[in-house]
Amino acid sequence: MLTTSKATITLERFTAKIRPLLSRVYTEQQIDDLLPRLYDLTKDQLKAHSQEDLGKWDQDKILLITYGNSICSDDASPLQTLHQFLNTRLEETVTGVHILPFFPYSSDDGFAVIDFLEVNHSLGNWADVEAIGRNFNLMFDLVANHVSSQSEWFQQFKQNELPGCNYFISLPDDTPTADVVRPRSSPLLTPVETSQGVQHVWTTFSADQVDLDYGNPDVFLEFINIMLAYANHGARYIRLDAVGFLWKSLGTCCIHLPETHALIQTFREILQMIDPGIALITETNVPNRENLSYFGERNEAHMIYNFSLPPLLLNALMQGRADHLKTWMMSMPPAPIGCAYFNFTASHDGIGMRPTEGLLEAQEFETLIETMRSFGAKISMRSQADGSESPYEINISLFDAMQGTAQGPDQWQIERFICSQTVMMSLEGIPAFYIHSLLATPNDLENVAATGHNRSINRHCWEKRRLDALLNDPETPQSIVLAELSRLIKIRRQQKAFHPNATQYTLHPDNPAIFAFWRQSIARDQSIFSIHNLSNQPHTLRLSELNLVNTDSWMDLISGDHFEDLHATYKLKPYQSVWLTNCPYYDSSNTPDQVDLEFLYQV
Structure with a gap:
């Protein structure tokens, strides 16, 4: 949390940093009026030394995305119940928690905020939020576009x-x-x-x-005040929700406008002056090139949501081949210095389809939509400029999205699902797990019927006693998935080659079902070949394709297998993942035993 002290940055220095940014948005008269008020609002929290913190993250950072009431009980408030669950089940697994909007609201499960500075009394209070923040790094939503x-x-x-x-x-x-x-x-x-x-x-x-009308500088000032309040309540990440729509100008598309980028840069600059350790993250569910623009020139978002990953990974697992995933991955630039990708495969929203534009062919797009419909998905539509509608997002529990392939359901749901999560946590960036992914939550069709909203399908509220019973039974999908993902996350957190900014290079095995890439630690003292069978058939991997250094000893961090003959072949089971490394950072006493999935083959 921030501490107040006598201002250590003068108005003149503050003005020198902020005026050039605001000049791209407001008139000189507006800026002259705004700057002294902005300085008065922030001066007690400004730091004399506010150099950029390039150590905000490493391979140890893992986030959880959850609503405040994703788990409920009669014995405590939802936020207290969430805290108990985190301490009991995830204390050694995740390091940060994105608590989705926990403010008083009127619709959209929190994203129609009534009061930005209060905690919804049905969830708890600020003391409950801050208590979670003493054990985990918190992410808050700054729902800045609307109210x-x-x-x-x-x-x-x-x-x-x-x-x-x-x-x-x-x-x-x-x-x-x-x-x-x-x-x-x-x-x-x-x-x-x-x-x-x-x-x-x-x-x-x-x-x-x-x-809201950001043409009025008072609106911007209001949200600086809100952002400071969140920092004071313990936020270490601040997520700018739907930020691409912030500035409106008739006659334009009213998304990604230069004024929007300038306002984000101003948010970041002010955060930098009050606490360089806080990260700003932008949420823009748009095609990849547009999304990447929110890094700016290392002066906008510290992190951007990797929105292309969920639909492309889902499609790859439905088709059993890696070609589109590889094409996208090769086009992705390394995140700029001081920036990182925010990797996820599921969230409180659906799986956005706009990021597939230009990446999936029309027929493959339709096949994916129809396959998901057959697995219980709802399809949300958006309006086009010509008045027509097109699919905007797939609304489905990710666990149920993995119940089969484009050929229909099969017996590999759990393996396929774990493969999807293993790919995600292997990629350059910071992994974030939606709570209903860790808990293998199925589609909640009753919730959709009750609310009339498609997104409710993936916003289940677990009753804690019921959830505990499932997690304590070693043969339930909930228990199997949480145990195995927790094991993999704990291994991953120890590997320097999985630093969010470690080198990443796409590999090209002959077999299209195999998705493989190489990660190398920043100090170049560890390599990991991350290899994944994306199909429901076994496939053979020739180790010679990887060009492994033959003076090193190689092992798979996931299975524990050692590889002495670097010209041998290795048979990958359906949806098996391998983390092949020459320098394991691995404390087996800190990770549970591998989950035995053999009995599932007979389901």
Whole structure:
């Protein structure tokens, strides 16, 4: 948490850092008014020495993504129950926790925030959040693009009262908006009864999520205040939700505009001056080239969500081949110095399909959509500029998405699922596991029926006694998956070659079912060949294809197998992964025994 002290950065120095950024967004008069107020807001937390911290992460960093009420019990508040679960089941597994919006809200499971500075009383209080932060690094959501229609600001807007009357965008209902990129099929402009009559307000995501007007510098100042509050409550990561839509300018696509990038740079610069150890992460579910732009020139996001990974990895496992995954991986530049990819395969949202644009052929795209439908998925659509609709995301539990291939269900669900998670945690970047992936949670169709929202399929709330019973039974999918993934994560956390910024190089085995890449530690004292059979058939790997250094001893960190003959062949079971290394950093006393999956072959 931040500590307050007498300001150690003068107004002049503060102005020299911030004015050039704001000049790309606001007029000189607006900046002259904003800068002293911004300085007064932050001055007690500014540090004299705010050089960039390049050691914010290493191979030991593993994050969990969860709602505050993903696990509930009658004995404690949801946040207290989550803390108990983390301490009991994941204390040696994850190091950080992204608690999805835990504020009072009106819809979208927390992303229509009523009050950014309060904890939802149904979940707990700030003391509960801070208690988790004493054991785990916390990530908070800064839902900066919009606010609930039930918020105080929007009620002020409807009554024409300050300050909220100036915080939103109201346009004539016949304003041309066809150029605006839409993530939803709902109307962009929503009619609202106000004291001034009916006004049509900008609503990118839903009628209940009203976009804020960053053309008013006071809105930006409000969110700097909120960001500082989160830092004071223990946030070590701050996630900018839906940040690509922040700035609006009619006649443009209203996404990724230069003003948006300038505002993100200002958020980062201010964070840098108050605590260089806090990381800023942008959430932009868009095609890969657009997503990469949020690194800026090492002056925007410290981390960006690796949105192309979930759909491409899912497709690779459905097709049993690695070609598109390899093509994408070879196109990915190493993250800039001081930056990292945020790797995930599932989250509270669905599996976004826009990042596959230009990567999957139309027929393969349709096959993936139809295969997921057959496994129980819901498909969410978005509006195109021509008025048509296209699939925006697949809504499904990732565990149920792995119940088969494009040919239909089979007996390899658990192995296929564990393979997907092993690939993810092997890649350059910081791994993040959605809690329902660690718990092998199936589709929650009852939740969809109750809420009417597709995303509810993957937002299950476990009753703690029921979950404990499943986790204590060694033959349930929940127990098997959590035990094996915990084992793999603990091994992974010890390997220098899995540093988020360690070298990564795509390999090209002859067999298209095998996905392989090489990681090398920053000090070049460890190599790991990460090898994965993406199919439901056994395949043979020729070790000579890897060009292993024959003066080293090689072993598989996952199975414990040793390799003496570097010209031999190795038979990979369906969905088997291998971490072949010449220098294992491995403490077997700190990892559980490998889970025996043999009995599952007969399911």
